Amino acid sequence: MGNLIKNFFIALRQIFIGNSAYYLWIAFLAFFILLGFSAYLEQLNRGLITTAMRDQVSWGLFISNFTFLVGVAAAAVLLVVPAYLYNFKPIKEIVLFGELLAITAITMCILFILVDMGQPLRVWHILPFIGAMHFPASLLAWDVVVLNGYLAINSIIAFYVLYRLSIGKEYSMSVIGPLIILSIPWAVSIHTVTAFLYNGLSARPFWNASILAPRFLASAFCSGPAIMLILFQIIRKRSEVDIDNKAIFKIAELIAYAMAINLFLLGAEAFKEFYSGGVDSYSIQYLYFGLHGKTSLVPWMWAATIMNTTAFFLFLFPKTRENFTTLNLGCILIIMGVYIEKGMGLVVPGFVPDALGEIYEYSPTKSEILVTMGIWAAGALLYTLLLKFAVPIYTGKLRFETTAGKA
């Protein structure tokens, strides 16, 4: 055990070793983390009045980012499915990086929830046993369970694999196989529960549509892998990790199918809302056309729709998806498109018009944006450090004596 801890610290030391570009990148992230942190201190002092949220629109940019990132976390691991089901080796080799992304995304989710809380010191009230977790009635309690469980599962898998690699051994599927199998439905569950969190509220017709959870999953299957594709290219450029083009193109193909389903579900929802045209369709009207002259989300939503559609065609044709310029363009379009659609485009219209018919146009404040950027920077930093820790072990650069591993 003592050796194990010692070796962990030896591996950990890797995160301090890097060239000037690495330090510059860390400094760049630290700058935004500090900016966000100081904005958050101000928010702690004055309360959430530093945000643009009010009683009418009581959730905003923070919860939007949370929702988007749950999707990223879920999809990063769902790449496991083809890898293990079809034993597709090129993807199987890079699953570890997906798991590290899932760990990062869930950590960011938790940060976004914490900064959204009015009384963050009381967070322990939500825990079972020591607090008063309202399980199973409250969907938010379910979310706490599935998100933390997911974080635990992925941390165990990732660190077990790294441990085995570090002592120069193949990881044993009999140990980790069940966990990997479990992580698949669990990944589906984190996004389904998060969708149900909105879906279960009859007070908000925009969310109270059964298509919500399927749409969540479909869009997550687009944005998560799109982020992975960009990261894979950076990882293989910046380190000795070799990632096969075949894996990248296969994932791009999966994105095309997911986006097709996502666009179809969007169409199904739009048809129902606009054709039947009851009072419950005011929110989607507000989203795409504006309501009573209030149109702040309209340009964003059309931009998102155009981006998603363009990306769909880019990924559909082998010629454009196997060309790195158009592939990366498609990835960026999808990340931005889904970020709008599953972020502000989902959260805000749930509150517009509000329960008493009022239209309050929400637009995040500078403070909210700084805190959000700070958390994104913290996420980027965490992923960078995780890679710094994992890559030398993964590539075989860092190996420990087997005897040490036995300890």
Added chain:
Amino acid sequence: MQKITKKRDGIHLDRRSFLKGAALGLAGTALPLKKAEASFWESFFQKHFKEMNDAEIKQVLGRLEEEYEKKYKIAIKVGNEKEIPGVLFGYGLDLSRCIGCRRCEYACVDENNQSKDPQIHWISVLRFKKGEKWVDLENSEKYYNPELVPEPEYFYMPVQCQQCEDPPCVRACPTQATWKEPDGIVVVDYNWCIGCRYCMAACPYGARHFNWTEPGRKSEEINPQTHYLGNRPRYKGVVEKCTFCIQRTRNGRYPACVEACPVGARKFGNLLDPNSEIRYAIEHKRVFRLKEDLNTNPKFYYFFAYGV
């Protein structure tokens, strides 16, 4: 140098001292240790209201009274009157009488110690144009401001917590910080609420309000007769709502809004008492409840007693 200032609820560090503490990596030690600050920890470790016995609750009430006195420099009584057996509170509102004067709205603020800066109102009076679609509330105007009310071409509908029998907000709360009391009142424990605002998303009546900042209310404006689950002064970052004036109604008084209404549009009473005014209204008038399609079963009945 003691840079930690204790003001209002909890501890506020100025930025520099916080950063200093964080830089030392000893943020924990920056938290209060002196006896005077002990109430911070007592408050932090306070148990869930329903898990405390009478002695523990009494201790909490005493601590709160001390805290409030320190903050507002006046004696504030924090009561914990229990429900009266055999009582289920219900409310009636005669829309044909309401003149949209908002006296109920401000009487509520005076009684229940809401923040006046920024303003928090538990009652919203909605104005509708006569002859236009109104039940979906989409054409309502909350911020109407004429010289005189009532305006001939409009009618008015006050909305507050409907005290649902099946409250979606209670189901949503992840920490059981809000619940329905045996007399039907939905209450919030301001010392247990984590401020996630899920209940606000769940409420179909816009009845829940959040303290987006430290509630602003001068000492001389405080109503010192309070209830733990009702109108005691609130904190920044917690949700609050109408409690049918629990501090009054559990002592046999009417809610402040009922007393304030100049036209007698507001009725209040015990739904289990066949001779109560509210039962008379339900049995003899054509009553409806807001958003009945959601099956929340409000105990707040709207009706039209007479006339146009």
